[in-house]
Amino acid sequence: MRRLAGLLVVPLLLLTTAACGSDDKGSDSGSMKNGLPAITAGEKFGEKPTLSQGVGNPPKELKVNVISEGDGAVTKKGDVLSVNYLGQEWDESTPFDNSFDRKQPYPLTLGQGQVIQGWEKGLEGQKVGSRVEIGIPPELGYGAQGQGDIKGNATLVFVVDILKAVTLPKSASGTEVAQDNKDLPKVGTNTDGKQPSLTVPKVDPPTKLVSTYVLESKGETVAATDTVAVNYVAALWKDGKVFDSTYAQGKPVNFPLAQLTLKGLKDGVVGKKVGSRVLIVAPPSEAFGDQEQQGIPKNSTLVFAVDILAKV
Template sequence: MRRRSLLIAVPAGLLTLAGCGDDKSDKSKSSSSSSPSPSGSAEPTAKIVNGPVPDITAGTKFGEKPTVAKGTGTPSSDLAVKTVIDGTGTVVAKGDYLQANYLGQIWDTAKVFDNSYDRGAPTLFPIGVGQVIPGWDQALVGKKVGSRVELAIPPALGYGKEGNAQAGIKGTDTLVFVVDIVNTYNGKSSAKGKDVPQDNADLPKVGTNTDGKAPSIDVPKKPAPTALVSEYVIEGDGGEVKDSDQLLVQYKGVLWADGKEFDSSYQRDQLAQFSLQQVVKGWAQGLTGKKVGSRVLIVVPPALGYGDKPPQGSAIKKDSVLVFSVDILAKM
């Protein structure tokens, strides 16, 4: 089984797809991670200094797994931050979902306690909002995509006096991280790829704008399909989604009957994150096999949606056919 990240603190109340989960989803999310929470109820404010940080002795290019020397001398009691490679991409903002590869080790021993490179995929998490250790929150906001950043984090900005027994981290250990910032996502993020012709007059037409605004969904005045529809609107070039994946998406949902919107992440200006095992079958089946970076039209018949049990308080009625535009931004 793939080793879990020790860095990320997964809260019980993660944003889920509004109206498309069930009571089991929150329970499963709150119990599915053994990751530790950030230490303390309030983050200490860090003074950021340029060093010292240990030398990177191998794997010096962005995206390569680095080898980092053992720390020498006494580490700073402040947060040491060094931009090793200065990227040219988007600036990371507080509240973004940051996608990054990283390696973490202990200053005194150079013992590696966690790294994403060996897992073969970058990690994705909210930054600057208390969902990761304070040293990360305070060091990485303001950095650019494409940057490699090295951190030396004192205990108060890591796991505190308690340390992290699972990782072999003591309460007195300074932590050293090398972080490659792969991407950043927020409420203005959109699909990226090539437009795919929408030639079927019997299906809804979805807008292809990629400016972060909600796309239009024009439902034809025709009978709804009785089977699930899943078609590219914009085809990305990322990896294919598996039925076990957890995704980060933008989405908009309208009713086939009248074209009225009933739910949208764009309206909340907040991305949605969820496991495909915790949403309606139409989503799980419709997104499996699609490429990350894509915009997908999904038409969900009642049997794969809510059938005769629509969510209370929603505009969805009994046996509604649902139409979605879904931008698959990243896999979690």
């Protein structure tokens, strides 16, 4: 099954993509604190940090220093986190990546294998509002193969600010909205967390973007700059065949909308309320146009049923 989640322009996915370089220099003083390289500037939560180079042998097991403890909820598996981070190899003085410069916090869901194990283990059980420094041995990072510019068998050091944690509902909810246009697809209204039905009529598709509520909640309105956690099922208008579903994968996905390249999906979510279920019909001009994409035929009209679970 094809995954539209890959249609994001994301600078760094800590599990699967190459890291980005940085010109920021850490201190060469070799100072250490509690067994990890010291933060030499920008130590406070929210400030972009710099790190000294590690001295001596790196830790063989995961090591977590709480630089400053927040007063928010304790993070747990299944929570969607929004974080800022800076990452550096133990024996280097230059970071390989940081989100502070991009001014775009990174979203991840704990316990779903979206990030390296060092992050999964190091961030679970921490309080929102905390800054933590994590030393990650190779077996909990990128192992012998390395990743992008990161060497094989590298010990990694991250400074991470935990900005937010959201516990996702199992389903959209709210008031059912009448689906009385016989020329539009019909979407199931179940709220049990299972994939809703999606039935496409055997008529010509609309030529303009359609975005309409199936279940309308009373949540916040989604803005184009937001990151949202969603479940969705997607089908081709031509034959009603499902080509992608987060339900089939068993986990929602996080969409930073500013980085979502499928225009119809992005525009169909923006302006809708968190907690709602939305029907989106994206004509070719709002989808992939006259280009085949991941096996989706050119000039395809795409149909989505999207549960907007949370704003991260």
